[in-house]
Amino acid sequence: MKTITKKPELLAPAGTLEKLKMAIHYGADAVYIGGTQYGLRSRAGNFTIDEMQEGLAFAKKHDAKVYVAANIVAHEEDIEGAGKYFRTLRDIGIDAVIVSDPALIEICAMEAPGLPIHLSTQASATNYEALNFWKEEGLERVVLAREVSMEEIREIRQKTDIELEAFIHGAMCISYSGRCVLSNHMSHRDANRGGCSQSCRWKYDLFEMPELNERHSLLGGEPLEAFSMSAVDMSMIRHIPDFIENGVESLKIEGRMKSIHYVSTVSNVYRQVIDKYCEDPENFVFQQEWEDELWKVAQRELATGFYYGIPDETQQLFGKQRKIPSYVFIGQVLDYDEETQIATIQQRNHFTVGDEVEFYGPGFTHSHQTIEQLWDEEGNPIEKANKAMMIVKMKVNAPVKPLDIMRKKK
Amino acid sequence: MIEIIATAESVEQAHSLFDAGVDAVYVGEDQYGLRMPASLAKEEIAEIAKLAHEKNKRVIAAVNAIMHNDRIEAIAPYLEFLQSIGVHAITVGDAGVIHLLRKNELSLPFIYDAQTMVTSANQINFWVKRGAIGAVAARELTYEELKAVQEKVPVPIEVQVYGATCIYQSKRPLVENYFRFTDQKKPTSKEQNLFLSEYKNADKQYSIFEDVNGTHIFAAEDLNLMPHLDMLIEANITQWKLDGIFTKGEPFVKIASLFVEAKRAIMEGRWSKEACEKLNEQLIAYHPEDRTLGTGFFLKSPSEIK
Numbered sequence: 001m002k003t004i005t006k007k008p009e010l011l012a013p014a015g016t017l018e019k020l021k022m023a024i025h026y027g028a029d030a031v032y033i034g035g036t037q038y039g040l041r042s043r044a045g046n047f048t049i050d051e052m053q054e055g056l057a058f059a060k061k062h063d064a065k066v067y068v069a070a071n072i073v074a075h076e077e078d079i080e081g082a083g084k085y086f087r088t089l090r091d092i093g094i095d096a097v098i099v100s101d102p103a104l105i106e107i108c109a110m111e112a113p114g115l116p117i118h119l120s121t122q123a124s125a126t127n128y129e130a131l132n133f134w135k136e137e138g139l140e141r142v143v144l145a146r147e148v149s150m151e152e153i154r155e156i157r158q159k160t161d162i163e164l165e166a167f168i169h170g171a172m173c174i175s176y177s178g179r180c181v182l183s184n185h186m187s188h189r190d191a192n193r194g195g196c197s198q199s200c201r202w203k204y205d206l207f208e209m210p211e212l213n214e215r216h217s218l219l220g221g222e223p224l225e226a227f228s229m230s231a232v233d234m235s236m237i238r239h240i241p242d243f244i245e246n247g248v249e250s251l252k253i254e255g256r257m258k259s260i261h262y263v264s265t266v267s268n269v270y271r272q273v274i275d276k277y278c279e280d281p282e283n284f285v286f287q288q289e290w291e292d293e294l295w296k297v298a299q300r301e302l303a304t305g306f307y308y309g310i311p312d313e314t315q316q317l318f319g320k321q322r323k324i325p326s327y328v329f330i331g332q333v334l335d336y337d338e339e340t341q342i343a344t345i346q347q348r349n350h351f352t353v354g355d356e357v358e359f360y361g362p363g364f365t366h367s368h369q370t371i372e373q374l375w376d377e378e379g380n381p382i383e384k385a386n387k388a389m390m391i392v393k394m395k396v397n398a399p400v401k402p403l404d405i406m407r408k409k410k
Numbered sequence: 411m412i413e414i415i416a417t418a419e420s421v422e423q424a425h426s427l428f429d430a431g432v433d434a435v436y437v438g439e440d441q442y443g444l445r446m447p448a449s450l451a452k453e454e455i456a457e458i459a460k461l462a463h464e465k466n467k468r469v470i471a472a473v474n475a476i477m478h479n480d481r482i483e484a485i486a487p488y489l490e491f492l493q494s495i496g497v498h499a500i501t502v503g504d505a506g507v508i509h510l511l512r513k514n515e516l517s518l519p520f521i522y523d524a525q526t527m528v529t530s531a532n533q534i535n536f537w538v539k540r541g542a543i544g545a546v547a548a549r550e551l552t553y554e555e556l557k558a559v560q561e562k563v564p565v566p567i568e569v570q571v572y573g574a575t576c577i578y579q580s581k582r583p584l585v586e587n588y589f590r591f592t593d594q595k596k597p598t599s600k601e602q603n604l605f606l607s608e609y610k611n612a613d614k615q616y617s618i619f620e621d622v623n624g625t626h627i628f629a630a631e632d633l634n635l636m637p638h639l640d641m642l643i644e645a646n647i648t649q650w651k652l653d654g655i656f657t658k659g660e661p662f663v664k665i666a667s668l669f670v671e672a673k674r675a676i677m678e679g680r681w682s683k684e685a686c687e688k689l690n691e692q693l694i695a696y697h698p699e700d701r702t703l704g705t706g707f708f709l710k711s712p713s714e715i716k
Contacts, residue, residue, distance in 0.1 A: 073526075073527050073529050074529065074530050074532070074533070075529050075530055075551070075555055075712065076530055076531065076555050076558045076559065076712075077555075077712055078530075079530060079532055100527075101527070101529075101530075101533055102533050102536040102537065103530045103531075103532030103533035103535075103536060104532075105536070106532065106535075106536045107532065123505075123527075124476050125505070126476055126477060126478045126479075126504075126506075127477045127478055127479050127481070127482040127504070127506040128479060128482070128506070129477075129482045129505075129506030129507070129509045129510050129513075130477070130482075130504055130505040130506035130509065131506075132506075132509050133505040133506060133508060133509035134505060136509070145476075147476075147478070147581045148478070152478060152479050155479050156479065174580055174582060174584070175578055175579060175580040176476055176579050176580065176581060176624075178526060178527055179476075179525060179526055179527075179578070179579040180526075180577070180578045180579070180580075181526050181550050181577045181578070182577055182578050182627070184550050184577070184707075184715060185577050185629050185630070186608065186611075188714055188715055188716060189715070189716045190550070190715050190716065192526065192527070192529075193715075195715075195716045202608060202609070202610070203608075203609040204606040204607060204608055204609065205606065205607045205608075205609065205612065206585070206588065206604060206605070206606055206618070207604070207605055207607070207615075208602060208603055208604055208605070209603060209605065209700055212699050212700055213700070215605075215607075215615075218589075218594070218596065218604070219592070220589075220592030220593065220594050221591065221592040221593070225588075225591065225592050226609065227588050227606060228588075229580070229584050306581070310581070310582065310583065311582050311587075312583075312587055312590065313587035313588070313590045313591040315582075316582075316584075316587055316588075316591070318588075318591045319591070
């Protein structure tokens, strides 16, 4: 009989305070955020210390953890102030920092003792001896490189006891993380200091030069296909039991730049899968609706990366892209009156009477309906909700809860 | 003391490089080392080590690959072998290898070389405290940064003064995948001399190939710091590395001898603008015609990079 020795943590990205709250509300056990310094997503909404404190207070109330990514590969000019930064993170109660640069690891260990350190995937940890090295250095957890296979995870688990974290969903670097400086060379933006310009997803010619200065293009396909290095996204939705059985402590969703709609949906789905499996692993049956739900917010095709083999051409974005049915976040429930079945909703995108909409909430609750009537805040009937963030009321078929989300097909 | 370190593609070339006056050769096997001009067999590496000892030179072996479990398993005997033939140092970029060196009590000195990741004095000092006798600076560092790094570390940093520089490594077979998608059957190894160019900036061409470590892409310009050696001297940077991955055979040996000549001129106090220009002209003549030369990030200001 299968027994679950340890239920893994579901770790979600939170680019902003609002996303942090939604991720936790929708089932994340922990979130990772970026500060205004040392993070790799310079364009994501990054947290000030005050915002971190507010996020932490919310997280503690819901028994969730907050990690801060400080995963840049620092140059001389970046290092000053790092010690103070880590001390501040420790003192406000951040649960761990995610670091890849040994320079920052050392500064953190020396100047902010007591603040747990997780090795970022950026450091490309791919073997058990590397994990043993970092364990002896006092690190608490290693985020595995995305190139590690499930079989390798099994072996790593047998040969080391440091905590393991692995990516289960989201966009991926197609290179070894940290070993790509295309962006530095092609657009003067340092990929390892938050400036990645995603050069891998650009279009390239591929050629040989049999004679000097005579390019002989090797592009092929009908119609002609550019050379590109664009990876599809990862989804391990059908393989969560593999991680749990191999003792991975933390399952990570990528995407500090992703929307509330995305973060809440993906967290909600994986929460379900983890709970259902851990509740009764013997009788666990995969539900197609979980996967269907992920497609509603998917941005690219989905695949399993390196977990079950070296990715072939089907895990890259070639050819004409299929239009993925995508949904748009149109409203958030603020309140619900059980007696009248009237929900108060904050508009997030345009919708009108007659729209087919879907509500979803934590615990994987779903309901579908057509919008029959709408009122503005004063109770005047309206046809459409077309002002950003306006408050409207509508009659709903099934009960909803505050923070439930209303969406519709694009 | 300036040291010229050059990659060697064969026993014969190692011979010629030593005769040309280089101080150390850098060799390796693709299973364990990254992007060597040739993947040498153990016997060849042993012979080169023997040669180095006879000629009172040094040999450095590449063990800087990103290792997965299977390789970390296989590497212990390889490290034993390198130690037994008297390799002077190895390059390492994977913390797992450092852990093994320690665990197996091997006395192989290591030079930290995690390629693009080696960007600060603090980071190098972290590895020095854990036994590193040197470090290979990332090619993305500017002169200003290199100088500041060397000032703050107690070991010599290696700076590449000549040759191609890798800017990308993926474990995926990206060229093979492309060929499969477009239904072509073509080899993808470095001997094919394949290039990429951006649609939007077609002038620049980037070498690309595949080997056991995945897909590798190189900068559009090969490095040539011959015109700026005085800056290296001023920064007290003494380990000058030449990479011959795309400059094969005799021309590479000739280019190495030019750097040896420069080193001698500097040490004998007869380095001048004219001498430098003369050597640089010769270097350009020996450099492969289909490859551009440049200074990479060396002359850029740190603030130019966002």
